[in-house]
Amino acid sequence: MPQPVSYRGMTLLVPDNDSEWAEYFAHARAHTLMMRACTACGLMRYPPTHACPWCMDLGWRWQEVSGRGTIHSYEIVAHAIQPGFKELTPYPVVLVELDEQRGRPTPDEALRIIANLVKDDLSPEAEARVAIGARVKVVFQDLADHFALPQFTLGGEPPVGRVWRLGG
Amino acid sequence: MSHLRDKYCIVGVGETEYSRGSNRSTRAMAVEAVRKAILDAGLTAADVDGMMDYQSGDSTLAPHVAPDLGIRLNFYMDVVGGGSSTEALVGLAMGAIEAGMCRTVAIYRSMNGYSEFRIGGTGARAAQPVRGLDLAQVPFGMRSAGQNFALTFMRHMYDYGTTSEQVAHVKVAHSKHASQNPKALLKERVTVQDVVGSRWIVKPLHLLDCCLETDNATCIIVTSAERARNCRQRPVYIMGVAGRVSKPRLDFHWAHGPISRVAGYYAKDIVFGQAGIGPDDVHVTGSYDAFTFTTMLQLEEYGFCKKGEGGAYVSSGVIELGGRRPNNTAGGHLCEGYTHGMSMVIENVRQLRGRVDDYCPGAAEGQHTYDYSVGRCRQVKDAEITMNLGWAMPPLGSALIMRR
Ligand SMILES: [Zn+2]
Numbered sequence: 001m002p003q004p005v006s007y008r009g010m011t012l013l014v015p016d017n018d019s020e021w022a023e024y025f026a027h028a029r030a031h032t033l034m035m036r037a038c039t040a041c042g043l044m045r046y047p048p049t050h051a052c053p054w055c056m057d058l059g060w061r062w063q064e065v066s067g068r069g070t071i072h073s074y075e076i077v078a079h080a081i082q083p084g085f086k087e088l089t090p091y092p093v094v095l096v097e098l099d100e101q102r103g104r105p106t107p108d109e110a111l112r113i114i115a116n117l118v119k120d121d122l123s124p125e126a127e128a129r130v131a132i133g134a135r136v137k138v139v140f141q142d143l144a145d146h147f148a149l150p151q152f153t154l155g156g157e158p159p160v161g162r163v164w165r166l167g168g
Numbered sequence: 169m170s171h172l173r174d175k176y177c178i179v180g181v182g183e184t185e186y187s188r189g190s191n192r193s194t195r196a197m198a199v200e201a202v203r204k205a206i207l208d209a210g211l212t213a214a215d216v217d218g219m220m221d222y223q224s225g226d227s228t229l230a231p232h233v234a235p236d237l238g239i240r241l242n243f244y245m246d247v248v249g250g251g252s253s254t255e256a257l258v259g260l261a262m263g264a265i266e267a268g269m270c271r272t273v274a275i276y277r278s279m280n281g282y283s284e285f286r287i288g289g290t291g292a293r294a295a296q297p298v299r300g301l302d303l304a305q306v307p308f309g310m311r312s313a314g315q316n317f318a319l320t321f322m323r324h325m326y327d328y329g330t331t332s333e334q335v336a337h338v339k340v341a342h343s344k345h346a347s348q349n350p351k352a353l354l355k356e357r358v359t360v361q362d363v364v365g366s367r368w369i370v371k372p373l374h375l376l377d378c379c380l381e382t383d384n385a386t387c388i389i390v391t392s393a394e395r396a397r398n399c400r401q402r403p404v405y406i407m408g409v410a411g412r413v414s415k416p417r418l419d420f421h422w423a424h425g426p427i428s429r430v431a432g433y434y435a436k437d438i439v440f441g442q443a444g445i446g447p448d449d450v451h452v453t454g455s456y457d458a459f460t461f462t463t464m465l466q467l468e469e470y471g472f473c474k475k476g477e478g479g480a481y482v483s484s485g486v487i488e489l490g491g492r493r494p495n496n497t498a499g500g501h502l503c504e505g506y507t508h509g510m511s512m513v514i515e516n517v518r519q520l521r522g523r524v525d526d527y528c529p530g531a532a533e534g535q536h537t538y539d540y541s542v543g544r545c546r547q548v549k550d551a552e553i554t555m556n557l558g559w560a561m562p563p564l565g566s567a568l569i570m571r572r
Contacts, residue, residue: 004297007307008307008309010297010298010306010307011297011298012297012298012299012303012307013297013298013299014299014303015299018299018300020300020301021300021303025303045423046420046423047301047304047419047420053416053417072323072422072427073319073320073322073323073326073427074319074322075310075315075318075319075322075370075371075372076368076370076371077309077310077315077370078367078368078369078370078371079367079368079369079370080309081288081289081290081294081309081311081312081315082294082306082309082311083294085309088309090368090371091309093305093308093309093310093315093318093319095319095323095422095427106424108424108425108426109423109424109425110423110425111423112422112423113304114304114305114308114310114319114422115308116308116309132322132323132326149307149308151308162326164326166322166325166371166372
């Protein structure tokens with residue numbers, strides 16, 4: 001049983017029998033972003049669950065994705081709830097839509113994941129640079145031998161669609 | 169139209185003081201609220217044989233509350249849940265009675281949501297270990313309700329051009345209503361400028377876009393229309409109910425867009441279908457206001473305006489007392505106090521009775537002035553049909569339509 005991970009005053013528990021998340025975060029520690037893909041219909045899904053939500057098949061395999069995507073929505077936390085995050089405020093939380101499988105199997109569906117938008121040194125990105133439509137790429141924040149958090153940085157690519165930020 | 173339409177009633181309502189420091193147990197508060205509701209209905213302990221409640225590890229259970237009042241139960245159910253439970257439990261109470269398991273059900277919620285288990289996520293809740301699905305968001309500093317919902321609100325602003333000033337009108341309207349409510353925690357009327365000038369909590373939410381953590385207990389009593397005719401109050405009939413209707417992927421709803429869509433999109437046909445009416449027939453709404461945005465999103469999703477036009481709708485004056493369809497006439501969670509949805513149903517019951525507990529000297533006898541200036545009346549004249557829009561999260565909601 002791996003040790004609990006301490007991060008910003010939180011205890012993150014990923015026991016070996018966490019059959020949804022243990023391997024996902026172990027892959028992240030190897031700096032690969034993996035989605036579960038259905039072996040019957042081929043569609044990837046997130047979160048990493050045990051049946052395909054589109055065909056109900058139980059077969060799955062890990063499939064690496066590029067880690068590139070677009071900010072679909074965001075928020076700026078000014079008042080942190082968790083004590084360990086107070087020193088980071090204001091910090092952005094982003095909903096990233098990955099490039100793979102956008103608009104499939106229906107136009108409104110996509111692989112979307114939550115992370116912080118960070119600078120290269122993993123500190124919070126400046127609010128003025130956060131926007132819906134901005135391009136991002138995954139980076140990994142190593143927290144333990146078996147655990148890393150997938151985070152995102154601005155990708156340096158031109159934005160996709162309309163770029164918008166609150167008050168901007 | 170449902171075969172149960174108008175066959176069940178809410179006959180009693182009760183609540184404790186709305187406070188930020190009850191200095192007593194959730195058991196003590198629940199007992200007071202249930203007792204008040206029983207007396208309000210003109211019933212006795214022997215008439216109540218069913219009990220339901222909801223909680224999230226933060227409250228007392230029905231097997232403790234019932235015997236304190238001398239109630240012997242034929243049915244009870246302690247449910248895990250928060251917002252959107254109220255309407256769902258009203259429907260389940262009808263089902264339990266219809267199944268012959270019991271005759272009359274008291275539904276309660278009791279919470280020291282300010283002084284003990286902070287509902288906003290600070291204190292004991294923030295210290296809990298993070299595991300399972302929580303790993304997908306909590307390690308990124310996303311734990312409170314506001315942090316969980318803000319992505320939806322922000323995307324709505326992007327999709328439809330909704331502004332902070334527009335949704336601030338929800339707080340303005342509810343503060344106007346609270347100024348007519350002796351029970352309300354915040355009775356002072358605020359302006360749009362007050363809201364958008366208050367400090368940021370999590371953009372796009374300001375402090376005054378957020379509801380008030382509160383210590384309080386509430387109770388609603390459901391029974392058959394037949395028994396309701398012998399109760400003390402004018403019966404309030406249940407026309408339609410939808411409970412805990414969800415978007416696809418309830419655990420991680422962002423997978424299925426549009427993310428600015430909320431559960432009312434799926435619930436509206438169920439509840440309006442049962443009731444046999446549409447939005448235009450509703451005189452008063454009670455739309456869950458954990459945040460200003462939640463009220464706006466639900467009103468548009470249930471068809472009170474077109475999808476995307478919620479900002480214009482809530483800032484048009486229509487949701488204020490004196491407007492065409494007032495919302496949360498007691499001040500709601502933004503101003504009266506937070507009850508996980510119960511108080512909005514209680515208020516609508518009182519509206520339909522014509523007996524809201526405002527400052528009118530004859531309120532208890534149904535004598536109202538309909539003067540909506542500060543410190544006066546909040547009764548809606550001739551309110552015949554009300555609707556509650558219950559919210560738990562963007563992907564989860566419940567609804568209830570009642571008539572007098
Ligand atoms: Zn499949």
